[in-house]
Amino acid sequence: MTATDLRDPRHSPPWGVFVTGTDTGVGKTLTSACLVRAWGAAYWKPVQTGRALEPGDTATVADLAAVSPDRLLAPRHTFQAPLSPQAAAALEGVGITLEDFRLPTTGHPMVVEGAGGVLVPLSDTTLMIDLMARLALPVVVVARTDLGTINHTLLTLSALRTRHLRIAGVVLNGPANPDNRAAIEHFGGVPVLADLPRLPRVDSAAVTCLAKERIPALLSVLP
Numbered sequence: 001m002t003a004t005d006l007r008d009p010r011h012s013p014p015w016g017v018f019v020t021g022t023d024t025g026v027g028k029t030l031t032s033a034c035l036v037r038a039w040g041a042a043y044w045k046p047v048q049t050g051r052a053l054e055p056g057d058t059a060t061v062a063d064l065a066a067v068s069p070d071r072l073l074a075p076r077h078t079f080q081a082p083l084s085p086q087a088a089a090a091l092e093g094v095g096i097t098l099e100d101f102r103l104p105t106t107g108h109p110m111v112v113e114g115a116g117g118v119l120v121p122l123s124d125t126t127l128m129i130d131l132m133a134r135l136a137l138p139v140v141v142v143a144r145t146d147l148g149t150i151n152h153t154l155l156t157l158s159a160l161r162t163r164h165l166r167i168a169g170v171v172l173n174g175p176a177n178p179d180n181r182a183a184i185e186h187f188g189g190v191p192v193l194a195d196l197p198r199l200p201r202v203d204s205a206a207v208t209c210l211a212k213e214r215i216p217a218l219l220s221v222l223p
């Protein structure tokens, strides 16, 4: 797959990537911050849940990527409960529809972060993968490195393929596991574009370092 393949002429600009993961808490926000830092991108989390318990991923990316406020787009939906978007929205009497979402035009590449994984419900009739198909950006899949990741990653790739979404590749987050890495590339038919090590501290210095050292391979396949 070439950089030209990954750039969708219907979105030129805006262009960018959709960062999804095999699960919640797998490192999507860390990966997004590294991408924003390395690429000078703008960041958008279309649906943020769990605001009752934490400041949200947009604030985390602002801290980690040291990004100017004009490159941070507000979520389209923010919910208090740490539940799936569908359940959190229902508690607040809100129904999410796909028409709520339009990829913002910022003049910068966009890093869009999902909530949870690809089959997380947004409503009774829609899943996160439907939003991904609507936005039509190439997808970066963030996965753990440890036991169980082959199955979770291959299932995620398989779901993306059923919707004909373009897959830029996989980012592996955690202690190096060469066997799992090789299996994901072999059975998944996609490259592992970056390996993020376990960090002693997750802060902007660490993100700057990862953005310099680990992300260029990922950026090389993007427009």
Ligand SMILES: Nc1ncnc2c1ncn2[C@@H]1O[C@H](COP(=O)(O)OP(=O)(O)OP(=O)(O)O)[C@@H](O)[C@H]1O
Residues within 6 Å of the ligand: 021, 023, 024, 025, 026, 027, 028, 029, 030, 031, 057, 114, 115, 116, 173, 174, 196, 197, 198, 199, 200, 201, 202
């Ligand atoms: N490589 C790493 N080294 C150390 N800590 C990490 C690493 N990757 C992620 N973490 C920590 O693990 C937690 C979850 O990571 P992160 O927020 O990036 O996951 P996520 O997939 O974005 O989660 P969510 O589904 O809530 O958006 C955070 O506290 C983050 O700082």
Ligand SMILES: [Mg+2]
Residues within 6 Å of the ligand: 028, 029, 030, 057, 113
């Ligand atoms: Mg996140």
